[in-house]
Amino acid sequence: MHPALSVIFLTTLIGAGQGLFIALFFCELLAPTATTPGFLAGGSALVLLLCGAGLIASFFHLGHPERAWRAATMWRTSWLSREVIALPAFMAAAFAYGVAHWSGAGHTLLIGVVGVLLALTLFICTAMIYAAIKVLKEWAHPLTPVNFILLGSASGMTLAAAYAGFAAPELTTALAQAAVVLTSLALLTRGAALVRNARLSPASTLQTAIGIRHPRIVQKAQGAMGGSYNTREFFHGKSANFVRTIVPVFLVLTFFVPLALVFSLPLLAFLAQYGGLMAERWYFFAEARHPQNLYYQGKS
Amino acid sequence: MTQLALVIDLNVCVGCHACVTNCKQWNTSGAAGSLTDCNPYEAEPNGTFFNRVQTFEVGSFPNTETVHFPKSCLHCEDPACVPVCPTGASYKRKEDGIVLVDYDKCIGCKYCSWACPYGVREFDEQRKVMTKCTLCVDRIYDQSLPEERRKPSCVLACPPGARLFGDVHDPESEVSVAIRERGGYVLMPEANTKPANHYLPRRKTALKIRDEELYRSDNPHKIDGAPFDKDLPPTNEELN
Numbered sequence: 001m002h003p004a005l006s007v008i009f010l011t012t013l014i015g016a017g018q019g020l021f022i023a024l025f026f027c028e029l030l031a032p033t034a035t036t037p038g039f040l041a042g043g044s045a046l047v048l049l050l051c052g053a054g055l056i057a058s059f060f061h062l063g064h065p066e067r068a069w070r071a072a073t074m075w076r077t078s079w080l081s082r083e084v085i086a087l088p089a090f091m092a093a094a095f096a097y098g099v100a101h102w103s104g105a106g107h108t109l110l111i112g113v114v115g116v117l118l119a120l121t122l123f124i125c126t127a128m129i130y131a132a133i134k135v136l137k138e139w140a141h142p143l144t145p146v147n148f149i150l151l152g153s154a155s156g157m158t159l160a161a162a163y164a165g166f167a168a169p170e171l172t173t174a175l176a177q178a179a180v181v182l183t184s185l186a187l188l189t190r191g192a193a194l195v196r197n198a199r200l201s202p203a204s205t206l207q208t209a210i211g212i213r214h215p216r217i218v219q220k221a222q223g224a225m226g227g228s229y230n231t232r233e234f235f236h237g238k239s240a241n242f243v244r245t246i247v248p249v250f251l252v253l254t255f256f257v258p259l260a261l262v263f264s265l266p267l268l269a270f271l272a273q274y275g276g277l278m279a280e281r282w283y284f285f286a287e288a289r290h291p292q293n294l295y296y297q298g299k300s
Numbered sequence: 301m302t303q304l305a306l307v308i309d310l311n312v313c314v315g316c317h318a319c320v321t322n323c324k325q326w327n328t329s330g331a332a333g334s335l336t337d338c339n340p341y342e343a344e345p346n347g348t349f350f351n352r353v354q355t356f357e358v359g360s361f362p363n364t365e366t367v368h369f370p371k372s373c374l375h376c377e378d379p380a381c382v383p384v385c386p387t388g389a390s391y392k393r394k395e396d397g398i399v400l401v402d403y404d405k406c407i408g409c410k411y412c413s414w415a416c417p418y419g420v421r422e423f424d425e426q427r428k429v430m431t432k433c434t435l436c437v438d439r440i441y442d443q444s445l446p447e448e449r450r451k452p453s454c455v456l457a458c459p460p461g462a463r464l465f466g467d468v469h470d471p472e473s474e475v476s477v478a479i480r481e482r483g484g485y486v487l488m489p490e491a492n493t494k495p496a497n498h499y500l501p502r503r504k505t506a507l508k509i510r511d512e513e514l515y516r517s518d519n520p521h522k523i524d525g526a527p528f529d530k531d532l533p534p535t536n537e538e539l540n
Contacts, residue, residue: 001414063408063428070405071386080411081386135380135417135491203490204417210369211485211499214358223320223352223371226344229422233413291488292419295354295371 001136002233003285009057011126012155012277014087015148017050018119019156020163021094023178025112027160027171037101039168040108044098046163051091079132083125090118123149130284137200138288143193150186151254151280155273157182158258162266176262183262183273187255190280194247197287209294219297234293236286243286250279303377303397304435305468305496306455307475307484308370311503312462315353315368322457323351323372323433330438332403336426348424350433351454367502370463372454373420373433374487374495375399381412381421390430397469397496398437403429417491435465468496 024043027035059065071084093115100108127148130139161175206217222231236243253276261269327350328335337347351372358365375392379399382390389405390412392398401412401421406429413421413430421432436452439445449456455463466475475498478484484498 061409063410063423064406067387067405067407070389071407071409074386074388077383078386078411080384080409084386129411132384133380133415135415204488208488208490210356210367211487211501212356212358212367216358216360218357219354220357220366221353221355223354224346224349226339226346228346228349228352229413229425230419233410233423234419290414290419291417291491295419 001285001288001290002236003282004061006057006059006061007285008278008281010054010061011148012274012281013050013054013057014122014126015152015277016155016159016274017047017054017094018090018122019153020050020159021047021090021097021119021156022116022153023157023160023175024097025116026178027168027175028108028112031171031174034168034170036168037104039164041098041102042167043160043163044094044101046159047094048091048098051087051094055087055091079125079128083122083129086118086122086125090115090122093118120149123152135291136288137203138197141193141196143189143196146189147186147193150182150189151277154179154182154186154258155270155277158262158266158270158273161262162270165266172266173263176266179262179269180259183255183258190254202289202291204291204294206294206297209291222296222298230292231296234290235296238286243283246279246283246286250276250283252276254280301397301469302395302467303375303469303496304440304466305375305397305475305498306372306435306452307464307466307468307478307498307500309462309464309478309482309500310367310369311500312460313353313368313370314460314462315355315366316459317353318457318459319370319454319463320349320351320353322453324349326436326439326453327434332438333427335431336424338425348422348431350422350431365502370454371418371420372497373399374418374493374497375433375435377494377496378492380415380417380491380493384411384415386411398435399432400434400437401430401432403427403431406430417488417493468498
């Protein structure tokens with residue numbers, strides 16, 4: 001698949017935002033004396049900033065962004081539609097949580113619980129957009145939602161540690177410890193997905209694609225001279241070498257650099273982890289081999 | 301329940317691309333707007349097509365065969381592209397099973413094209429909506445056309461008649477008989493989308509003559525082509 005920059009930004013930005021919100025909620029729940037309303041309200045603003053940026057990025061993926069409201073209609077069948085509902089709902093909860101702390105209106109834990117549930121729902125909706133596509137075997141697996149939840153939570157927790165470094169220093173160590181746990185867990189599950197996908201054998205072959213049982217079939221013409229939507233949307237367009245290089249890059253940046261730096265330089269740890277997640281998301285798309293590519297042998 | 305579909309005979313298709321050009325001509329001239337062409341007279345010409353013909357070579361030289369393979373939406377009975385659509389722009393018509401896109405509702409998120417295993421949906425780069433084969437829904441019901449012309453453009457254009465059109469749920473229709481009697485098959489059955497369009501396989505035309513068929517009943521003593529043998533006893537026919 002072709003990794004679209006808009007979708008890479010959307011999924012990584014809102015993932016970090018959701019993770020940060022979960023981190024803020026647990027700060028308030030577990031260390032009520034160390035958290036100030038200013039810290040939590042400022043954190044909620046950061047959550048809204050990240051999710052808002054992700055939302056804006058998502059519009060660049062659409063051919064007709066002015067019709068985006070229509071995407072909320074088919075929530076009964078489409079995970080994309082569910083995400084379109086869950087993202088603003090989560091942002092509304094984060095806004096209410098921040099306002100409740102800032103104004104001292106109370107009921108913050110209740111709003112926080114709703115927000116955390118919406119954050120988890122949003123993680124699942126985002127991940128299921130990919131995991132629900134049965135023909136993309138690399139994505140159609142429970143590890144996909146698990147990875148979205150853990151990677152988003154880990155980056156949000158690292159960001160929370162960095163934010164606490166400025167706004168609530170006494171929480172930094174605890175948040176950094178939580179970030180280490182989540183990053184390590186994410187390393188395990190993302191690694192499991194890498195191993196699984198490396199061993200996958202495609203369900204479809206050129207033989208089943210055109211229905212001719214012969215071991216040697218060579219494509220001579222693709223039906224278009226200058227390429228088509230099929231050759232643009234479903235191929236990453238980079239060399240195999242480039243794709244192979246991305247894996248160690250995202251493993252180091254997403255997992256090992258933050259694990260090493262989160263206690264000493266949490267902001268740098270977050271920036272490295274965010275960059276790593278962008279590479280991780282790029283690879284997530286690039287490694288998915290769409291069966292339609294069988295009809296475009298000259299390209300693959 | 302009616303399920304309209306195409307049946308494409310790979311044994312007949314000569315790869316002339318007449319179906320491609322007629323499809324483009326009809327669908328670019330319709331009320332739904334033109335099918336984009338980018339750089340049509342320059343390097344790397346490309347554009348939106350609902351139907352394409354690809355060519356494959358099967359086997360190793362000298363035992364090779366060229367197979368021309370027309371590829372368009374298969375109007376699946378369980379289409380993967382429809383439930384994923386967030387706006388309901390992609391839908392399957394109950395009355396005739398045609399899978400269509402409502403261009404006024406499509407937001408151009410391309411999600412449907414990811415879900416389709418066949419790569420038969422094409423995003424139009426100028427109209428910014430997803431497009432696909434409509435089975436020429438705007439002409440197959442057109443009462444102003446004579447009845448024999450109420451067929452998809454690709455079917456009407458095909459010079460050797462490799463494309464059949466009809467209701468695959470009606471067991472007596474031309475397409476159902478062709479699928480049944482000429483080994484019709486679907487693409488990627490493992491994707492479980494139950495394509496309505498079927499393909500008819502390549503067939504070798506060969507005359508097989510067994511040895512005993514050379515020994516003719518009206519000439520029982522001689523194998524065809526062998527010289528007359530006067531030492532053989534006369535047959536009943538010769539005696540009478």
